[in-house]
Amino acid sequence: MKHLPIYDVLNQLQEVLSHHNRAILAAPPGAGKTTAVPLALLDEPWLEGRRILMLEPRRMAAKSAAVYMASQLGEQAGQTVGYRMRNDSKVSRHTRIEVITEGILTRLLQDDPALEDTGAVIFDEFHERSLHADLGLALCLQSQSILRDDLRLLVMSATLDTEAVSELLDGAPVIQSEGRAYPVETHYRPVSKDEPLWKSVARQVEDAFRQEQGNMLVFLPGAGEIRRTMRELESVHFPSPVTVAPLYGQLPQAEQEKAIMPSPDGTRKVVLATSIAETSLTVEGIRIVVDSGWSRVPKFSPRTGMGRLETVPLSKASAEQRRGRAGRLEPGVCYRMWSRREHDQLPEQSEPEMKQADLSALALELAGWGIDHPSELRWLDPPPEAAYRGARQLLSQLGVLNEDGRITEHGKEMAKLGTHPRLAHMMLKARSIGQGWLACVMAAMLGEKDFVRNGADRFGIDLQQRIEYLLGDRKVQLHPSVDAGIYRRILEEADRLGRELAITKESEPTAEHCGLLAAFAYPDRIGLNKGRGQFLLSSGRRAVLPSDSPLAIEPYIVAPALDDRLPDSRIYLAATLLEQVMERNLAHQIQEYTLVGWDEEAQAVKVKHQWKIGSILWKERSEADPNPERVQQALLAGIRKEGISIFPWSANARRLQKRMQFLRQMEPDIPDVSDEALLDSLEQWAAPYVAGMKSKAQLQRLNMADILRSLLTWEQQRLLEEEAPDKITVPSGSRITIDYEQEGGPVLAVRLQELFGWTETPRIGKGKVPLLLHILSPANRPVQITRDLAHFWQNTYFDVKKDLKGRYPKHVWPEDPLTAQATRRTKPKPT
Template identity: 45%
Template sequence: MSTPHFPIDELLPQIRDSLATHTRLVLEAPPGAGKTTQVPPALLDAPWLGTQKIVMLEPRRVAARAAAMFMARQRGEEVGQTVGYRIRFENRVSAATRIEVVTEGILARMIQDDPMLEGVGALLFDEFHERHLAADLGLALALDVQAQLREDLRIVVMSATLDGERLAQFLDAPRLASAGRSYQVSVQHFPARREEGIEHQTRRAVEHAVAAHPGDVLVFLPGQREIARAEGALAGSTELQGIEVLTLHGELPVEQQSRVLQPAADGRRRVVLATNVAESSVTLPGVRAVIDSGLAREPRYDPNSGFARLDVVPIAQASADQRAGRAGRVAEGWAYRLWPQSQRLEPQRRPELAQVELAGLALELAAWGDADLRFPDAPPPGALAAARELLQRLGALDGVAVTPLGRRMLTLGTHPRLAAMLLAPTDAREQALACDLAALIEARDPLRSRSDALVERWQALAAFRTGRAPADASRGALAALDQAAKQWRRRLHLDASPPTTVPAHALGDVLLHAFPDRIARQHPADPLRYQLANGRSAKLFDDSALFGERWIVISELRDEARDARVLRAAPLDEARLEREFPQRFITEDRVVWDADARGIAAVRERRFDRIVIDSRPLAKPDPSRYADALVDAVRQLGLDALPWTEGLMQWRARARCLRAWLPEFDALPDLSDAALLQSLERWLKPALSGKTRLDALDEAAFGEALKSGIDWSLRQRIDTLAPVRIVVPSGMDRRIEYAFDDAADAPVPPVLAVKLQELFGLADTPRIAEGRVPLTLHLLSPAGRPLQVTQDLRSFWERTYPEVRKEMKGRYPKHPWPDDPWTATATHRAKPRAH
């Protein structure tokens, strides 16, 4: 085929020259510039590449196939020769392939399996602005390979909308920018009518665009469900007769995708209903008008399921601009936005790794053996810690090291929960059932009913296979489930057919390997309530199909104020649980704090993880365990349960204030509530040794425990730098009040309350903490009432004292009110009586 001209063509020599002298490059090029299909072939004859191949990471399957097919056609070849692709469940490469387009976690698998990347000369990251987790991980691994093993490896990060300067600085790489192919696009907002669904608003907008403008219409909708509804709404439009309506999303068969990406053979106008796969990387010929719902389905962590789910969310402004730009590729165009003009969008997409569950990432990092890889945005530490805890439960990690099971789980390219479940069964029938469950968990619900029984979904799938799908089930959803289950059986090299019937507990017996933290036992006093292995509680709905089951495993639950709500679960066999996880059944003598009785209870417990199966009083508990129980009591009741005195509270405030006032005084420990509660075992537990009650801890022992982390010389320094009392000019020593504001995390200025007459002759405000902190003076009348608050005593004497003297002299005639307070003698007494 003849090669069309692309805007990127003028930049290709600079790209080749840059990669000849630098091993990294950031390339910015808007949609339509041709970067996806023109840059890889342009590098094939580069001297530094030799006979090696180029691997390009493409975030979407539709785009990966389309890019590979386009590049192959340019060469007059079939896909799988010089240009090929690898996506989930599909492989079109051969020994001759030199440009390989890959998706999802395939690049990570390539690097994990062969860190030297033998035979690979360049890694290209296309559409990096979409910030998929797979792209971030792939780039982090590639940078580590380049730094440690392959200095010659080329890394090119390509994007349409990107903070290229920030990324170039992160990569220490040159940055090149290409012009796009674009014409003027007129943007308008197309308001919805009152209580109008998006499919009806879409229909009105399409009818308007078809009537008002030439060319094809591209409609962006969040997902297949919305596309189906819009397709149904358009089917009833008399305004669209003769217009071909097509759909485009990632689940379409390849033939249908190819049809959408080619011009209409009969020249008819078309309306294409697409997800954000059409936002970049694929070209739709003839589009002159874009209708944008402003929505997309993107991964978000769903605590109900424990997975990242595709939620409908507003797009970023950068995506809105890209979508609108699709209307101006061949001539001037028009874009209609279906959200109010007053609605403000986020400027850029947030990285996926900041908003999804990270078990897969944590497992990849453990397998790589280095958790300190360089990411453009670091993974959230809390989410990463939670992910590692889950992996330990799944048996994928032993501490921080990946186990043999964990390495096998990685090869499946799915969430670690599902991988653990797919690999657990040894029986072929159960393996086939695991494939069905993996498909059910990953897909949307095929039933229209609200039932919480997972078995009803599986029974609907089994019935569909015999041609008897239930009336309340979606046949399309069941067909997709059946296909996904077949793909899993193929992936596991499993010849066994899925079972047609199973015992009631069979699903739970398999599912427990995916959700070991959500194995749950019925509460002995409340049949609707369950205690989970992770320590939480959950309740069934009153009309639950699971009512009466003693043990269940929960695949989906919703957080609520007190107990979580079970949304989807399956019963399991307790005997099977004991066979599968004998090490998690523990019998232990425990001495614990009983919050209800406000005392210590000694019991012998049998538990599965944190589920208490049986508990009996213990006649002779080990006295050494009481201290642990009392520490737990303080953790539950708070520090106020301890015998604080006014002196101890002031000492703690003095130490905390000094830590803030004198940052270089770093020997002082953190004495905040959070720090003390976190370190109770270190400082409080020794003081509780031998005690059986919390109130047996006296004030002296508690004070010594509180100060135990501070040696004697440091305690003296505290007394010197933040004294309890200070001698004033009257010769009396007066108390200084200290306080620390926890809300502001800052000291409150220290207060010295003193009668005004006691400070005569003192010119300046007293200071503490090596002279850095002035005292706040509360100047009192002879009766002890406040007259003035100041941190500037000199200013008080000069400006305010004359007025105070005039007012107070008549009220307190027996006390001195000299004209000159600078030279007067300070006193704490009244004037002596005249004789």
């Protein structure tokens, strides 16, 4: 047995775990931690014969680790060492080390929060920061602190901020393994922006194969790029025998094992892999790495509630992991398909899945755990608030949470299925209406990649066509556009789901049932046709279909597959939803509203009864007998929106308003009747007058002057007439209206001849405010503005007289205006 670097720290690790219930082990790739640590802890006294659970983020790595550990004991997997994952498990009553994946740990915790038969939980490759690892650690920490202080928690990682993790684990000890790595020569080979990535990678593979010896590991973003690169390499004439093998998560087990096993003698190997080969998995004989520099990660948009896979540049930490694969057995070489300058700009660490993935499954697990909010648990990175809030909203739509936010019995049943909450809800609802088998097939298909390559025209975007094909005769030769591997996995998963739900294969599906089942899973993606392929989704988003799609003329659709990169989401997969089916089966999604609101166009209150599915208006009718209080509230809201000018303001009412505002400056008890104050206090003064009214036209019947005057007491009305009169009598006997609207104060505009004999400027407002006199010519044009009439007579009158006498010779122009008779005529009447 070769000496692995991890062996140098195993004694230290055993010592730490004998005194502490939490620890961190940092060891680089190739140190041997994954397979050596669980075996080293198997006979520790504190374990007391209980099992060790090791969470491994990748299925292939989990199975490989379990098989290798079992071989070290001279056994088969399933005896002392076994593995447990979705659709594939090998464990027995003798199994003491279980390597588990994905949601298995959370499932075990939900069934037994104390993990009574478990002595230790190991989180391997924690630096990958998978959602399930973060969730599993948070749940284990609470279980340990409340129920099982003897439960050991060990976090293992190749590249990790151990200080942050140690702080999360209350200062847990950190054990560091130096590892062993041979030098790796690094070359930067930036790709041309004018050439597809796979062409550049294929050319680099050919060059590296000719220049270097040994096997090669090529990192690409996903299965699509792997297939394209393989096609490019088919035309390359390699100088020696070579096997080109793909390696990604959805490959059949036999093909995955072919990629990681040693090459036949005399044959070199080129493995085209996704990030699955960054850690844990050991691909034999690798000394050359070609790194495309890209990775595919799940991204979730809280804005749209939609998730997608996105191709992003990898982090420096991931680049170093990939590079290290070339130096595990001997000195190696790494070709990076980017520039040194681009490398310096890469992020230090990859973004945790928690910050970018769909959180609905996590929210379901927390609801099952009895958690109202993630803050009740301890996280390295807590779930983002917006994404988590959106996930809870979806769970409420799916019937997982009751009005108090607690998990329902339906939610508990969904959680047991271990599938996405949408699909679990769909299958349970479909089973209740006799369409369980159809739901299993749909769930398997929607949970997988599209089995149709490049959305071939044979199937278009119609969900029903795909379902009918999957339910067809399996003995018929597959259509050339169908990916046989994905097709097979869908049917196998459908069979598994059917067995788990005790569902038998029912009758053939119809368009009615496909759309209905899709609506069960995606209530937020029911779409109303707005014309020309445009659909309004129940979530409020807009989505588009190609205008030539047969589904573009359907009144309603459901869109399980969308892209949210553009303002209007592009629909990739949809099904027809019949209106009568909605009414019969989606009553729980249909909400009734009585809307009482102001209609700007009609300038009136409109009362409507509406039936809506989310943002989609399904039905609407006018309400014959609306609630009077709600009508009045809507009318007042409309008045506020339109402004105080919606009332019928006569000139007299406006003058009265200004007089009251003038008097208020001296008498604070006078009500504030400014436009702003009137709008703010509509309920107090307007409500009694507008009762029973619905429109602007009806408001025109009001007398605003009478309404304003009613706001004053009898004493205040008397004071108003005395101190802020509407009119004033001048020496000629005329009653002239005072203008209270001018900024300079109350104005009296009067012709000069009507002022003769008036020695002083008249005052109002308890004698405190002199009127601003606009002295007019016989033609009513201002000739002088003054507040000091006496000064005018003494100093200005004679100049004005000289100027006007020539223009108006028929009018009287006395030498002494203070003794002259005032007149409203050209000349005064004879006495």
